[in-house]
Amino acid sequence: xxxxxxxxxxxxxxxxxxxxxxxxxxxxxxxxxxxxxxxxxxxxxxxxxxxxxxxxxxxxxxxxxxxxxxxxxxxxxxxxxxxxxxxxxxxxxxxxxxxxxxxxxxxxxxxxxxxxxxxxxxxxxxxxxxxxxxxxxxxxxx
Numbered sequence: 001x002x003x004x005x006x007x008x009x010x011x012x013x014x015x016x017x018x019x020x021x022x023x024x025x026x027x028x029x030x031x032x033x034x035x036x037x038x039x040x041x042x043x044x045x046x047x048x049x050x051x052x053x054x055x056x057x058x059x060x061x062x063x064x065x066x067x068x069x070x071x072x073x074x075x076x077x078x079x080x081x082x083x084x085x086x087x088x089x090x091x092x093x094x095x096x097x098x099x100x101x102x103x104x105x106x107x108x109x110x111x112x113x114x115x116x117x118x119x120x121x122x123x124x125x126x127x128x129x130x131x132x133x134x135x136x137x138x139x140x141x142x
Contacts, residue, residue, distance in 0.1 A: 030087025
C-alpha cells in the first residue's frame with residue numbers, strides 16, 4: 001500500500017482492497033473514507049465490499065464518491081464530518097489526489113491555503129490548480 005500522510009491522523013492512498021483493512025486496523029486506523037465512485041471499480045472493490053471489510057475489521061466506513069471535476073459543498077461537508085471522527089483515518093480514491101483535494105477543501109478557512117498546499121505537495125500531490133477554490137471557500141467561511 002502506498003500510504004501518504006497529510007496529518008498525523010490522516011493518510012491518503014491509491015485504491016486499497018478489502019484484504020488491506022485488517023492490517024490497516026492493526027496499524028491503528030479507525031476510519032476508512034472511500035472517495036472512489038463504484039463505477040470506477042469492480043465488484044471486489046466497490047463500496048459494499050469495502051464497507052463489509054471495514055466493519056469486519058472494526059473500522060468506521062464512509063463513502064463520499066468524487067467524480068473528477070464534480071466536487072460539491074455537500075461532499076466537502078461530508079469529508080469534514082468523516083475527518084472529525086475519532087482516530088486515525090485512511091482516505092482513498094484512484095490515486096489519492098481526489099481524497100487530498102477534499103481534505104484541503106474541508107480545511108479551507110481553518111488553515112492557510114499555503115500550508116494545505118505544502119502538506120499536499122509533501123505527500124506528492126500538486127493542488128495548485130485548486131488553490132482558487134480553497135481560497136474562495138476560506139473567504140466564504142471567513
